[in-house]
Amino acid sequence: xxxxxxxxxxxxxxxxxxxxxxxxxxxxxxxxxxxxxxxxxxxxxxxxxxxxxxxxxxxxxxxxxxxxxxxxxxxxxxxxxxxxxxxxxxxxxxxxxxxxxxxxxxxxxxxxxxxxxxxxxxxxxxxxxxxxxxxxxxxxxxxxxxxxxxxxxxxxxxxxxxxxxxxxxxxxxxxxxxxxxxxxxxxxxxxxxxxxxxxxxxxxxxxxxxxxxxxxxxxxxxxxxxxxxxxxxxxxxxxxxxxxxxxxxxxxxxxxxxxxxxxxxxxxxxxxxxxxxxxxxxxxxxxxxxxxxxxxxxxxxxxxxxxxxxxxxxxxxxxxxxxxxxxxxxxxxxxxxxxxxxxxxxxxxxxxxxxxxxxxxxxxxxxxxxxxxxxxxxxxxxxxxxxxxxxxxxxxxxxxx
Amino acid sequence: xxxxxxxxxxxxxxxxxxxxxxxxxxxxxxxxxxxxxxxxxxxxxxxxxxxxxxxxxxxxxxxxxxxxxxxxxxxxxxxxxxxxxxxxxxxxxxxxxxxxxxxxxxxxxxxxxxxxxxxxxxxxxxxxxxxxxxxxxxxxxxxxxxxxxxxxxxxxxxxxxxxxxxxxxxxxxxxxxxxxxxxxxxxxxxxxxxxxxxxxxxxxxxxxxxxxxxxxxxxxxxxxxxxxxxxxxxxxxxxxxxxxxxxxxxxxxxxxxxxxxxxxxxxxxxxxxxxxxxxxxxxxxxxxxxxxxxxxxxxxxxxxxxxxxxxxxxxxxxxxxxxxxxxxxxxxxxxxxxxxxxxxxxxxxxxxxxxxxxxxxxxxxxxxxxxxxxxxxxxxxxxxxxxxxxxxxxxxxxxxxxxxxxxxxxxxxxxxxxxxxxxxxxxxxxxxxxxxxxxxxxxxxxxxxxxxxxxxxxxxxxxxxxxxxxxxxxxxxxxxxxxxxxxxxxxxxxxxxxxxxxxxxxxxxxxxxxxxxxxxxx
Numbered sequence: 024x025x026x027x028x029x030x031x032x033x034x035x036x037x038x039x040x041x042x043x044x045x046x047x048x049x050x051x052x053x054x055x056x057x058x059x060x061x062x063x064x065x066x067x068x069x070x071x072x073x074x075x076x077x078x079x080x081x082x083x084x085x086x087x088x089x090x091x092x093x094x095x096x097x098x099x100x101x102x103x104x105x106x107x108x109x110x111x112x113x114x115x116x117x118x119x120x121x122x123x124x125x126x127x128x129x130x131x132x133x134x135x136x137x138x139x140x141x142x143x144x145x146x147x148x149x150x151x152x153x154x155x156x157x158x159x160x161x162x163x164x165x166x167x168x169x170x171x172x173x174x175x176x177x178x179x180x181x182x183x184x185x186x187x188x189x190x191x192x193x194x195x196x197x198x199x200x201x202x203x204x205x206x207x208x209x210x211x212x213x214x215x216x217x218x219x220x221x222x223x224x225x226x227x228x229x230x231x232x233x234x235x236x237x238x239x240x241x242x243x244x245x246x247x248x249x250x251x252x253x254x255x256x257x258x259x260x261x262x263x264x265x266x267x268x269x270x271x272x273x274x275x276x277x278x279x280x281x282x283x284x285x286x287x288x289x290x291x292x293x294x295x296x297x298x299x300x301x302x303x304x305x306x307x308x309x310x311x312x313x314x315x316x317x318x319x320x321x322x323x324x325x326x327x328x329x330x331x332x333x334x335x336x337x338x339x340x341x342x343x344x345x346x347x348x349x350x351x352x353x354x355x356x357x358x359x360x361x362x363x364x365x366x367x368x369x370x371x372x373x374x375x376x377x378x379x380x381x382x383x384x385x386x387x388x389x390x391x392x393x394x395x396x397x398x399x400x401x402x403x404x405x406x407x408x409x410x411x412x413x414x415x416x417x418x419x420x421x422x423x424x
Numbered sequence: 425x426x427x428x429x430x431x432x433x434x435x436x437x438x439x440x441x442x443x444x445x446x447x448x449x450x451x452x453x454x455x456x457x458x459x460x461x462x463x464x465x466x467x468x469x470x471x472x473x474x475x476x477x478x479x480x481x482x483x484x485x486x487x488x489x490x491x492x493x494x495x496x497x498x499x500x501x502x503x504x505x506x507x508x509x510x511x512x513x514x515x516x517x518x519x520x521x522x523x524x525x526x527x528x529x530x531x532x533x534x535x536x537x538x539x540x541x542x543x544x545x546x547x548x549x550x551x552x553x554x555x556x557x558x559x560x561x562x563x564x565x566x567x568x569x570x571x572x573x574x575x576x577x578x579x580x581x582x583x584x585x586x587x588x589x590x591x592x593x594x595x596x597x598x599x600x601x602x603x604x605x606x607x608x609x610x611x612x613x614x615x616x617x618x619x620x621x622x623x624x625x626x627x628x629x630x631x632x633x634x635x636x637x638x639x640x641x642x643x644x645x646x647x648x649x650x651x652x653x654x655x656x657x658x659x660x661x662x663x664x665x666x667x668x669x670x671x672x673x674x675x676x677x678x679x680x681x682x683x684x685x686x687x688x689x690x691x692x693x694x695x696x697x698x699x700x701x702x703x704x705x706x707x708x709x710x711x712x713x714x715x716x717x718x719x720x721x722x723x724x725x726x727x728x729x730x731x732x733x734x735x736x737x738x739x740x741x742x743x744x745x746x747x748x749x750x751x752x753x754x755x756x757x758x759x760x761x762x763x764x765x766x767x768x769x770x771x772x773x774x775x776x777x778x779x780x781x782x783x784x785x786x787x788x789x790x791x792x793x794x795x796x797x798x799x800x801x802x803x804x805x806x807x808x809x810x811x812x813x814x815x816x817x818x819x820x821x822x823x824x825x826x827x828x829x830x831x832x833x834x835x836x837x838x839x840x841x842x843x844x845x846x847x848x849x850x851x852x853x854x855x856x857x858x859x860x861x862x863x864x865x866x867x868x869x870x871x872x873x874x875x876x877x878x879x880x881x882x883x884x885x886x887x888x889x890x891x892x893x894x895x896x897x898x899x900x901x902x903x904x905x906x907x908x909x910x911x912x913x914x915x916x917x918x919x920x921x922x923x924x925x926x927x928x929x930x931x932x933x934x935x936x937x938x939x940x941x942x943x944x945x946x
Contacts, residue, residue, distance in 0.1 A: 092884065093881060093884060101882075123667040125642055126878045127882060129882070130850075130879070131882070133849065133850045133883070134883075134886065154671070155667070156664065157664040158664065162680045162684075163677075166676075166677035170673075328649065329645060331648045331649035331662065333652045336653070359608070364611050364641075364642035365642055365646055367611050367646070368607065368611070
C-alpha cells in the first residue's frame, strides 16, 4: 500500500512527551494535564482551556534512578515514567491527574510528588490521587464524582480558571467525540478482509490522540481518514493471520510493528493506550448532568482487570470474544507489562478460559516496556502465527473432507 | 541467656539440617521446663479432644487437603517462638499462641463438621453449610458481629494463612500449581497460594455464600477474580472500601458499601442484622483493642513485655481470623495484659530486662519465618517492641449510635492488617514509620523486603533517603512471604547478621545462632 501522507508526522509527534503540538497548545495559553490511566476520565482533562497528555516515556533505556526509588520488581511502565520525570521531561505539565488504581502507578506518582519531579517552584501545579472504585454501580459513580470534583475540577478552576460547568463539560465531550468518531471510522476498516490500514498505522494514529492536544491533530486525522477511504489495499493479502492484542499499556508502536513484522495483522487493540475502550463516542442525554454521565460511561466501559466483581470479570471475557468475532481475528495475544499484577492474573486466567470456553486461540506473553526489539518476543509471536496458519490449513482440510 | 560460653552450647544446636523437628527439647530450668512441657501436652490434649470426635473426617481431610497436615505440627510452631524464653516472657508467649491455636482448632473442627468434600450426603453437614458464610483471608469477618445466629469460616485463613505460619513448606505445592496454571512467578505468593489452592480444588466447601474484598493489594484484588471462577454457583460479595482511607470524604461510600454487604448476607442467609448482638460484639472488639493499646504503651517504655511474634501474630489472628469475637481470646488478652503490667512493675522497679537494642518490624513479614524477630533478639539482643502487622485497627466502635457505629466498622475494614499501611498513600507507610520510631523510641527497623511486593517496594528509595536523614538503621531483610525457596530463612538471617557485624560491629549473644541450616524444618 502507498504510505499514509501524515504517518511520519504522527510518528514524530510520538518521539517525545513534550512534543511540538503540546508546546504549541501551551504557547496558545492552554494548560497541559498529564495522566497515565484510563480511570482518570480523559474527556474531563480536555475542558476548554486545557488538554490531556497521556504520559509516555519513548526510547527508554536505563531506569536506574527509578529502580532505586521503586525497586526492580515494579511495573516497567511506572518506572519508566518516574525515570523520565526525574530527568525533567514532564516539567511542561501544569497538573497530573493521578489515580490510585494500581500500586506501581500510585507509588510512581507519589515519588514524583515527594521529589517534585514535575518541576520545582510551580505554584499552581497540583497532583491528584483519585480513589477509583472497584465496580460500576451508582454508588461508585457518586463516589468518583466526588473525587473528580474535589481533586481535579475544583483545582483546575481555582488555579487555572478552567470552567467545569455542565455546558463546559458538554463542549468537551462534543470535541472529544469528534476525535473518537474519526478513530472509530478508521478502526472499522480493520474489520474488512483486506483492510486499507495496518495495525501499526492505526496504533500510531490512536497514540497521537492520547499524546497530543486533540484540537491540533483533528484536521490531519480527518484528512488521513479520507485518505484511507480512498486507499487501495494490496491485491494480495500480505498477512498470514489476523490477531487481536489484549492487555496492559502499549504506548510503543514498535511492539505492534514487531507483531506485524512476523506476518500478523493486528485488527483489534484492546489494551491500555488502544482504542478499545478509549475512543468510543460518549453519548450524553439532557436529563442528567454531563459529569455523572461521563463517569458512568467510563466505569462501565473500562476493561481493566482491577474490576473483579463477578459481572465485570464476565464482561471482560465476553467482550474479548465479541471483538474476536467482530474483527474476524484468528487469535488473540494476551500481553502483560512485566510486573503488572493485575494483568498477570488476567493473562493466566485468559490463557485457560478463552480457549476452553470461547474456542479462542491465545498467545500469552509478558514483555518489557520497550519491546520493539525483543528477539525472544518475535520468536514467540512467529510461532503463534505459524500455529494459527496450521490450524487454518487443518480446518480447511477438515471442511474439504 | 541460653548460650553457655564455657561449653559453647547455644540454641543453634537444636536445629538439624536433616530433620524437620527440633533435635530435642530445651531445658529451661525445672519450673519453666515443666510449664513449657505442660503447655505442649495441653495443646495436643486440646486438639485431640476437639478433633478426635471427627477422626474419620480428619483422616479423609488429610488425604484430601495438603494444607491440613501442617496443623499436626502446631506445637512445633509454639516451640519455635518460645525457644530461649524464660519466666514471664515464656508465659506471655504460650498464652498468646495458645489463644491463636485454640481458635484455629475450633475452626478446623467446624470445617470437619460441614465440609461437603468430607461429609458426603450428610444432611447435618448440609444444614450447617446453609448457616455458614465463607470469608476470604484478607477480609475480616467483623461484619458477622451483627449476625449472631450465623456461623462463618475464613476458608483462606484456614487453608493458607495459618498453615503457612505453622510449616514453612506448606504453600510450595500450591505456588507451583498456580505457576503451572500460567501465573507469573513474580507476583506476591500469598494471593498466588490462595489461587493455587483453588486450582487444585483444595478449598473446603463449608458455606452458602462467600464474602471477599478488594484489600490490601493488587494481588489480593486479582485473587478475588480467580475465586469468582472457582466458586461458580456460590454467590459472592466483594467488600470494596475506598483506597484513600485518610480522607473523610470517602467514608460515605465506605458505609454504603458495607450496608450492601450486610444486605447481601441478609438476602443470602435469610436473616436480619441484629443491632443488640452487634453492640455486644463491638464491646468485645473495644476491649481487645484496649488490651492492644496497653501492650503498645508498655512496649514504648524501657521495659517492653509482650514482644515479637507473640504480640503481632496474636493480634493478627484475633482481628483477622476471629474478628474479635472469640471469648477465649478476650479472656487470654485480659489475663496477659494483667500479667504484663505486673511484669513491667517488676522490671522497672529492679531495672532489669532492658533490651540491648530496640527495634520495630515494618512491611509485610515472611509467613514462613514468623519467629525471625525472636531469633534477632536471641542472637543479637535486638528486641522487637512492635510490628506493623499488629498496628491494625485499634480505635473503638461507638456503642449506641448506629450510623457512627457503621462508620467505625467501615474504618475497621479500612484499617485491617496491611491495608492500614499499604493503602491511603505514602503517609500511612512511609511517614507512619518515623512516627512509630519516635513513639517506641527505636533507631533500628527490621525492614522486611518482600521481593514480590510492588507496594512497599515502590517507596524503597524514599525509605532509604529518609532513614539516612534521620539516623535510623533500616535493616532490609529479603523474603518471599510464602515461598522459602526464593529466599530461605538462612538467607534472611544472613542479611541481618551482615548488618550487625559490618555496621554495628557487634558480637552475637549466641554464636550458635549465627548460621545454621533449617530449610527442612517446619
